[in-house]
Amino acid sequence: MINSRTILSILDKSSLSESILSQSVRDISIVKERGLKPSTSHLNVDLSKRLFAIGVGPGSAKYLTEVAKNAISKSRYIIGYKSTLNIIEDVIDRRIQNVTEITMENQEIVYNEIYNEMTASDYCTVPFTGDVNFSESEVVDRLLEIFGDDNVEIIPGISSIQVAAAKSKVPIDKAHVITFHVSGEIECKKLELLKALTDRKSIILLPRPWPKNPVKNFMHSDIAIFLRKNEVDTSNLKVYVYEFLTHNDRETVFQGKVRELEGKYFDPFSVMVIDQVTRKTYLQFD
Numbered sequence: 001m002i003n004s005r006t007i008l009s010i011l012d013k014s015s016l017s018e019s020i021l022s023q024s025v026r027d028i029s030i031v032k033e034r035g036l037k038p039s040t041s042h043l044n045v046d047l048s049k050r051l052f053a054i055g056v057g058p059g060s061a062k063y064l065t066e067v068a069k070n071a072i073s074k075s076r077y078i079i080g081y082k083s084t085l086n087i088i089e090d091v092i093d094r095r096i097q098n099v100t101e102i103t104m105e106n107q108e109i110v111y112n113e114i115y116n117e118m119t120a121s122d123y124c125t126v127p128f129t130g131d132v133n134f135s136e137s138e139v140v141d142r143l144l145e146i147f148g149d150d151n152v153e154i155i156p157g158i159s160s161i162q163v164a165a166a167k168s169k170v171p172i173d174k175a176h177v178i179t180f181h182v183s184g185e186i187e188c189k190k191l192e193l194l195k196a197l198t199d200r201k202s203i204i205l206l207p208r209p210w211p212k213n214p215v216k217n218f219m220h221s222d223i224a225i226f227l228r229k230n231e232v233d234t235s236n237l238k239v240y241v242y243e244f245l246t247h248n249d250r251e252t253v254f255q256g257k258v259r260e261l262e263g264k265y266f267d268p269f270s271v272m273v274i275d276q277v278t279r280k281t282y283l284q285f286d
């Protein structure tokens, strides 16, 4: 067992190996008691509880990246919704990893409990559908608060909007991307939508399901009615609705005009693309 004197010598001379130092994490408090700042970065030793927030793709495990798989394998703790845990199931080893399924109701308690249970240098992974950087910030921001920015690594994934863009052949750079899948106010986003359409942009959007309070829904039919009422000629506007993207046997596509969405029901698990693309190849530029 390494004693406090050894620890001090490590910090003074930076001479012992990383593995020895990592055994001594518990003794670091002795160093702190002596009023010294334990600088271990030169030894590449991390004494924090670390989090990987990873995107796992929109459904099929085929869209899971190697980087995301490595993060999962490195993690002692995995916390996720049932749908995301299903996507990564083949990468998890439940014999040695502590896997917790969460719901919207208990997530706050679980994040805190696991954070408190983790010891220094433990890794935890929280998987998100699609890309973690798209329409997930309400949860990601909370995790950044709990773990601290410096201890969180965000690993991007393939988003449902990328898959929808690919299927509709609407380039993301020619589209306005909007998520209505948020808890807050969406009136400004509705205006953004109108402005982007007027500017002849295509739209890639996530609708807003709100099962507990349907007044707050902003689903496909609501969107179509909203646009018509705001003088958009929806009978000439091309639209695609994709449900359950990459879920082999469940994936569906509707292709038609926005006007036709009125009164139609689609699953909340869907992406809507309004196509106003004018194609231009490099041959049309000098």
Ligand SMILES: C[S@@+](CC[C@H](N)C(=O)[O-])C[C@H]1O[C@@H](n2cnc3c(N)ncnc32)[C@H](O)[C@@H]1O
Pocket (backbone or CB within 6 Å): 058, 059, 128, 129, 130, 131, 132, 133, 134, 135, 136, 158, 159, 160, 161, 181, 206, 207, 242, 243, 244, 245, 246, 247, 268, 269, 270, 271
């Ligand atoms: C909280 S948002 C998460 C978006 C996710 N981060 C992404 O990049 O795709 C959840 C919404 O994403 C959309 N979504 C996610 N995966 C999908 C899929 N496989 N097919 C269709 N829509 C999907 C649905 O609109 C769903 O309600």
